[in-house]
Amino acid sequence: MNSLGSKLRHGLSNGARIVLMSATIVTLSGAIAPAQDSAPGVRMMLKVQIPVEAGNRAVADGTMKSIIEDTMEQIKPEAxxxxxxxxxxxxxxxxQVTDNATFAAVHEPLMQGLGARVSDLPALTWDELSQGFGAIGEDQ
Incomplete structure (x- = not known):
């Protein structure tokens, strides 16, 4: 398992694991998002990386806390x-993303206010990935 998977595994409940397959994040046992499985849209994992010096300034002046709180209020993350x-x-x-216009509204404050690198990846539960595997077999 790569470093992202091993770092996230330690933050999951019920012994769930993260498995990275291509650019898709998959949870085993649905521990990340059991209550959101029927929510509309696409479940995404947003990764935000903040450079050290910009982060130090943002912590010192309170910007870090403010931007993170604003982001969490805006996207209402499952985790x-x-x-x-x-x-x-x-x-x-x-x-959850229900409108692609959301990306700019979420990413820009993080990039402009914290100098962060951001990336979004689709995040599937095992059940969702299994359904996808089933659909592959039907197409052949």
């Missing part, structure tokens, strides 16, 4: 994990 990766403050948010 939020705070860690470090490659020496950078790193945040993982799992949330």
């Amino acid at each position: 939020a994990y705070f860690s470090q990766e490659d020496g950078l403050r790193t945040i993982y948010f799992v949330y």
